[in-house]
Amino acid sequence: MVRLAIYLRELAALAENGATTVSSEELAAAVGVGSAKLRKDLSFLGSQGTRGVGYDVPRLVTRLELTLGLDRAHSVALVGAGNLGRALAGYDGFSRRGFRVAALFDRDPARIGSVVRGVQVHHVDSLPVVCAQLRVSIGVVATPAPSAQQVCDQLVAAGISCVLNFAPVMLVTPEHVEVRQVDLAAELQVLSFHLARRAAATIGDGAPELDRSRAGAGAIR
Amino acid sequence: MVRLAIYLRELAALAENGATTVSSEELAAAVGVGSAKLRKDLSFLGSQGTRGVGYDVPRLVTRLELTLGLDRAHSVALVGAGNLGRALAGYDGFSRRGFRVAALFDRDPARIGSVVRGVQVHHVDSLPVVCAQLRVSIGVVATPAPSAQQVCDQLVAAGISCVLNFAPVMLVTPEHVEVRQVDLAAELQVLSFHLARRAAATIGDGAPELDRSRAGAGAIR
DNA sequence: CTCACTTTGTGCCCGCGTTCACAAGCGTCT
DNA sequence: AGACGCTTGTGAACGCGGGCACAAAGTGAG
Numbered sequence: 001m002v003r004l005a006i007y008l009r010e011l012a013a014l015a016e017n018g019a020t021t022v023s024s025e026e027l028a029a030a031v032g033v034g035s036a037k038l039r040k041d042l043s044f045l046g047s048q049g050t051r052g053v054g055y056d057v058p059r060l061v062t063r064l065e066l067t068l069g070l071d072r073a074h075s076v077a078l079v080g081a082g083n084l085g086r087a088l089a090g091y092d093g094f095s096r097r098g099f100r101v102a103a104l105f106d107r108d109p110a111r112i113g114s115v116v117r118g119v120q121v122h123h124v125d126s127l128p129v130v131c132a133q134l135r136v137s138i139g140v141v142a143t144p145a146p147s148a149q150q151v152c153d154q155l156v157a158a159g160i161s162c163v164l165n166f167a168p169v170m171l172v173t174p175e176h177v178e179v180r181q182v183d184l185a186a187e188l189q190v191l192s193f194h195l196a197r198r199a200a201a202t203i204g205d206g207a208p209e210l211d212r213s214r215a216g217a218g219a220i221r
Numbered sequence: 222m223v224r225l226a227i228y229l230r231e232l233a234a235l236a237e238n239g240a241t242t243v244s245s246e247e248l249a250a251a252v253g254v255g256s257a258k259l260r261k262d263l264s265f266l267g268s269q270g271t272r273g274v275g276y277d278v279p280r281l282v283t284r285l286e287l288t289l290g291l292d293r294a295h296s297v298a299l300v301g302a303g304n305l306g307r308a309l310a311g312y313d314g315f316s317r318r319g320f321r322v323a324a325l326f327d328r329d330p331a332r333i334g335s336v337v338r339g340v341q342v343h344h345v346d347s348l349p350v351v352c353a354q355l356r357v358s359i360g361v362v363a364t365p366a367p368s369a370q371q372v373c374d375q376l377v378a379a380g381i382s383c384v385l386n387f388a389p390v391m392l393v394t395p396e397h398v399e400v401r402q403v404d405l406a407a408e409l410q411v412l413s414f415h416l417a418r419r420a421a422a423t424i425g426d427g428a429p430e431l432d433r434s435r436a437g438a439g440a441i442r
Numbered sequence: 443c444t445c446a447c448t449t450t451g452t453g454c455c456c457g458c459g460t461t462c463a464c465a466a467g468c469g470t471c472t
Numbered sequence: 473a474g475a476c477g478c479t480t481g482t483g484a485a486c487g488c489g490g491g492c493a494c495a496a497a498g499t500g501a502g
Binding site for chain 4: 254255257258261271272273274
Binding site for chain 1: 477
């Protein structure tokens with residue numbers, strides 16, 4: 001559940017501010033969800049709060065970290081040392097939360113051997129060997145779209161079963177592999193959609209442009 | 222709807238391969254959803270397919286682009302010229318889909334005036350002026366977490382009502398502002414969660430660690 | 443023209459996730 | 473100690489989105 005990670009993030013912030021206890025109401029307000037939903041989510045970890053008081057912040061943080069598997073650090077392999085790949089290699093949001101970018105891979109010989117933000121760039125063919133050596137458990141695909149599926153296959157073949165994909169293609173994988181998709185362009189398109197919708201509403205009033213076109217087509221027939 | 226963007230992406234790929242028509246079954250398989258869901262999604266744009274044949278690819282592409290507001294190019298302002306910000310400025314997935322990174326902003330004087338991937342870096346204080354000049358309609362927040370809310374407020378004050386936020390904080394905005402959140406660390410944590418879950422399952426068998434702890438607590442009482 | 447086949451569009455049903463509401467439990471104040 | 477107030481945990485109702493299945497509509501063959 002992605003919300004558990006959000007709760008953890010907010011709890012960590014509260015802990016830094018010296019809070020020792022928090023109620024579901026407070027925490028829910030902080031992350032912008034209903035308090036009942038939050039309690040039900042947390043009940044997934046068993047009873048961690050005390051009635052009449054709330055949740056013990058450090059205790060809940062520990063419990064969430066355990067549940068999310070953050071009690072041990074994870075090594076991630078990053079494939080694609082282009083713009084995005086290099087930036088992700090240096091993104092401190094990863095290291096700050098216990099994810100170490102252990103290796104970078106690329107196909108372009110010109111990039112191989114260089115060091116980006118302290119991380120060695122390997123050829124993608126050495127992926128199985130390097131990943132095994134470094135105990136990599138998570139793979140990140142940051143290649144152009146055409147290479148993504150092949151790279152993913154190589155990651156899976158190397159025994160990696162968790163993949164974060166930035167390439168704008170749907171990866172097909174075996175059942176046991178967990179893929180999470182982040183499509184940056186699609187996110188912008190959704191925002192663009194809202195812009196268009198609002199523009200149409202102000203011009204056409206009430207009836208958004210979609211309905212007008214449908215009505216028009218109907219009249220023609 | 223984010224799926225509309227995915228459909229468009231796949232349709233564009235089909236069009237490049239010379240396909241002129243596509244059935245809901247084919248397209249649904251390509252994007253990995255049910256065909257009924259896809260048809261229902263597309264019915265949102267009015268009747269665009271012809272029964273017995275399928276959907277006309279170029280026509281549907283045009284219709285989707287119109288709905289998503291991609292008929293005109295959008296200028297985006299990118300705040301935060303750190304690792305992530307610079308990478309996003311050069312990400313060709315944006316420009317390829319009609320989103321132009323028109324301006325970069327940062328607070329650090331050392332970065333101001335430099336040019337990243339052909340884009341000028343401005344001081345964040347000049348945000349309102351520059352955004353107005355360049356007709357910016359979308360703002361991207363790629364700053365560290367502590368600055369994100371303030372930056373977002375400045376974007377909103379500059380009249381921008383669509384924000385893509387990469388900072389790991391929940392932005393609070395007026396009602397009319399559309400915010401989309403991308404938390405890269407949270408994505409990795411979800412993957413880590415699945416790893417932990419699977420590890421617990423193989424050790425404890427059947428009963429995942431969560432249930433065992435709950436059962437244990439119950440037994441203690 | 444008619445018939446058989448294909449594919450869309452959609453009404454209906456089901457299951458999941460969210461919300462509501464409340465009993466149970468814990469701390470505190472008197 | 474007892475009563476009161478606060479907060480959790482959860483059963484029950486609700487709503488929404490997804491899947492199924494079929495009528496409507498179009499195409500092509502005979």
